[in-house]
Amino acid sequence: MTAALAAPWGWPLPPGFVAPIVPADNPMSVAKVALGRRLFYDADLSIDGTMSCASCHEQKHAFADGNPTRPGVHGDPGRRNVPGLANVAWFASLTSADPRVTTLEAQAMIPISGLTPVEMGMHGSEQEIPRRLSRDACYRRQFRAAFPDRRGRIDMTSVAMALASFERSLVSFDTPADRGALSPQASAGKAVFDRTCASCHSGPHFSDGRFHAILPVNKADRGLAEATGRAEDEGRFRTPPLRNVAVTGPWFHDGSARTLRDAIARHPVMLDAADTGRVLAYLEALTDRGFIENPAFAYPDDPCGSK
Template identity: 60%
Template structure:
């Protein structure tokens, strides 16, 4: 065999291997398209594996006590069951922790920040944010790479995930890996998805379509648009969208939350101030008698996906590089 033909075969084999490495197989129901993925961060198994480990690693916080999973717990559909969650400095949280089911299809991602449109950019908010302080790493970005780089397994995982830049360990690649894992937080296993609603839930679905679906629309029950349900009040501590735009008409506007797994993600409202589902519903100013409220809640409970809260591929990894963590 001539040298050039051998070289061509080696090159072809390398290209095929690269394509195989880059391919990520989305397991989705019929009719659900794969989520949008940035061209500069294609999803790979290596990135997802790395992002999963990072999601559960408290070394991304200032004092090593808080990981992404501290607030986004799988058993709560990646919310946390608290009104708000304090950060590493014990500063109270301002807003309720949202669930992450199907977050890959969401934009914008935050309650009241229209500029936070990708999972890659959103990752900086909890890690470096100061209003409030969450993970407390503002001004310490380089320290993240230094911490992770001391772990030989992380060095190997970054090398596999980011061969194009020599496995560089920095926050940009941390964010890309976290985003890749978060795009696998797919939840389409509810009774509603299976069309297996009981009588009360079926009646509730009709009420929901009449009273709620204008904003809680689409397969993830959100129009991803910011609305104001309470009167605008300049004295409120949290002004919502106004804090980003400075436009008076935006006071008190917050993005419609998804209702997937809503029965598992309480308390509800942007500040977690609604302790019950019927209380959250009542705040919308709608009138329902006791029977209708029970039917609406039955429908909302049918949006829960128990398998999602137990899926092993989303849980804290027990090993990495062949060794127990």
């Protein structure tokens, strides 16, 4: 293991921000994040080798997708819009409508082997992934460096732990709004936003983490009610965080809002054209260019020192 990989993990946080809670059985490490990064971009995690995590979570979209929904490897239509991944380490709920998914380790398995819908298509064939990865000498070295406590074991537990570690490293706190560098239009938009939107889009991630109904209920996707079985939860979805919102469209859980202006208009607040323009300027100022261009989050073309 190189000295760089053996180094302890350091959270790149601005003053006043507290590091997220990390599961005791999966502590962060540089080696684990490096392994998770490579796995995130590896299409061998899908049944036919055509889809990786990054196929849907693109860095230029702050690890969202840019499409309303994304079909799976067998052409199964996607159900929901792909969410961005900025600061997911801090989120208490990790899907748009199932509060039972509370760890990134558990969430990582949903696209890999889930059935509603089928995405990467590995249900029933999960052991094919360790078999594929074990053939690669670089992967064998990376798993040994990342999981000395597990003796470098290559299995789905380690895969999920590494993916979760990389996703926790996706930290985004360097926007014009964070730096106090708002234009006059964006500054006026912040005042409108604080008055009309911040009751739900609150806190450092601009989400209260709760579930609300904004759009008319679609019986094909009952939202929170699918998890709880309660009629009052029909059509409720988690308040989406708004960091990098300007690059994560289309918007809403079904991707039905093709412009950010349309997304604002669908909320139960009355804004005239001028105030809408001001809010749009503020939302643009929540874009972290360093995050969506950070080479440490991009495809790793030399994971073991060679292209």
